[in-house]
Amino acid sequence: MQINESVQGIQSEMTEWRRHLHAHPELGFEEHATAHFIAERLRGWGIDTVTGIAGTGVVGTLRGALGPGDAITIRADMDALPMTELQDHPYASRHPGRMHACGHDGHVAMLLGAARCLALQPKFKGTVHFVFQPAEEGLGGAKAMLEEGLFTRFPADEVYALHNSERPFGQVVIYDGAVAASADQFEIAITGRGGHAATPHFAIDPIPIAARLILALEAIPGREIEAAKPAVVSVTQMRAGRTFNVIPEQAVIAGTVRTFDPEVRDRLEAAIRRTANGLAAAFGATATCSYNRIFPPTINSAPQADFMASVADDVVGDENVLRNPPPEMGSEDFSYMLQVKPGCYFLLGQGDTGHQACAHDPRYDFNDALLSIGASLWVRLVERRLRVA
Numbered sequence: 001m002q003i004n005e006s007v008q009g010i011q012s013e014m015t016e017w018r019r020h021l022h023a024h025p026e027l028g029f030e031e032h033a034t035a036h037f038i039a040e041r042l043r044g045w046g047i048d049t050v051t052g053i054a055g056t057g058v059v060g061t062l063r064g065a066l067g068p069g070d071a072i073t074i075r076a077d078m079d080a081l082p083m084t085e086l087q088d089h090p091y092a093s094r095h096p097g098r099m100h101a102c103g104h105d106g107h108v109a110m111l112l113g114a115a116r117c118l119a120l121q122p123k124f125k126g127t128v129h130f131v132f133q134p135a136e137e138g139l140g141g142a143k144a145m146l147e148e149g150l151f152t153r154f155p156a157d158e159v160y161a162l163h164n165s166e167r168p169f170g171q172v173v174i175y176d177g178a179v180a181a182s183a184d185q186f187e188i189a190i191t192g193r194g195g196h197a198a199t200p201h202f203a204i205d206p207i208p209i210a211a212r213l214i215l216a217l218e219a220i221p222g223r224e225i226e227a228a229k230p231a232v233v234s235v236t237q238m239r240a241g242r243t244f245n246v247i248p249e250q251a252v253i254a255g256t257v258r259t260f261d262p263e264v265r266d267r268l269e270a271a272i273r274r275t276a277n278g279l280a281a282a283f284g285a286t287a288t289c290s291y292n293r294i295f296p297p298t299i300n301s302a303p304q305a306d307f308m309a310s311v312a313d314d315v316v317g318d319e320n321v322l323r324n325p326p327p328e329m330g331s332e333d334f335s336y337m338l339q340v341k342p343g344c345y346f347l348l349g350q351g352d353t354g355h356q357a358c359a360h361d362p363r364y365d366f367n368d369a370l371l372s373i374g375a376s377l378w379v380r381l382v383e384r385r386l387r388v389a
Contacts, residue, residue, distance in 0.1 A: 028135030069126030167349025
């Protein structure tokens with residue numbers, strides 16, 4: 001590992017920042033204290049700072065000492081999840097029902113560390129925008145920032161972001177194309193006819209219809225989509241009835257759909273609607289389906305992915321850079337930024353020693369040893385991308 005010397009010198013401070021943020025998590029579009037914490041430090045280091053973008057978003061702009069040139073954006077997400085933490089460490093969440101269970105506290109600390117080191121030695125040509133984004137967890141904070149003119153107000157030629165993963169410690173995983181799946185949400189209401197549980201023949205029971213529909217929906221990818229094109233349909237909710245002896249009039253199921261291919265995305269939505277309507281009709285009921293496309297697939301630009309891989313080579317070594325493994329089905333709203341700017345979103349392994357719980361687990365914790373690696377990657381990216389030709 002080639003850890004930047006300036007970054008190495010602030011490892012303890014980055015750890016303090018990360019643990020403070022972990023103890024004080026805030027949900028999407030509610031990150032007021034987090035935004036204040038970030039802005040206070042950026043301004044203290046002489047970085048031009050704008051707050052209030054998409055409500056709680058923060059952008060710090062640093063111009064190189066070597067004059068004007070290209071501009072790049074580096075993004076960190078900063079929201080927590082609506083979960084109650086089950087860890088008992090001293091910096092555990094002080095707010096039941098809110099927890100940094102995805103490592104965004106670590107992402108913020110790494111980018112702050114890079115901003116501080118670059119502000120002390122801005123030996124580059126051009127501009128860096130440090131973007132601290134709200135509401136990544138399913139609420140579309142990236143889209144909201146774009147709608148408020150992020151790239152008009154802070155022009156950038158390229159965009160970059162990272163996410164911690166359960167990969168081996170210090171491993172950087174980079175994809176030339178699709179890196180994260182689209183994320184869609186569906187909800188289907190099956191409406192039948194209520195009645196007494198003792199006389200089901202007088203009713204149209206929506207519950208067994210919904211049960212059949214769950215199995216039919218989750219079978220769609222394997223029968224509707226080619227095996228070479230990954231696709232997932234998962235039913236994650238079912239709601240029906242309020243008492244033991246009444247057949248309810250309605251049952252509701254909901255879930256998510258994931259794929260990397262826009263054409264497959266269209267086919268899955270059509271198949272879900274067709275299956276719901278057909279199955280309900282077969283039993284004399286009706287189906288009402290709402291389908292919401294939350295995030296598009298996250299697709300890197302090959303030139304920027306290649307460049308980021310070379311930067312990672314400098315920091316973690318070629319043996320710790322993994323290119324184009326089979327992509328996973330998680331989603332990421334950085335996809336919106338990659339739709340309008342070339343760039344690269346990559347994964348940074350935090351290992352499993354003492355951090356064995358996966359993201360979105362109530363026992364999850366970010367590995368503080370990763371902070372200096374992430375910050376060094378960002379510093380090296382700026383040094384190489386904005387160096388004088």
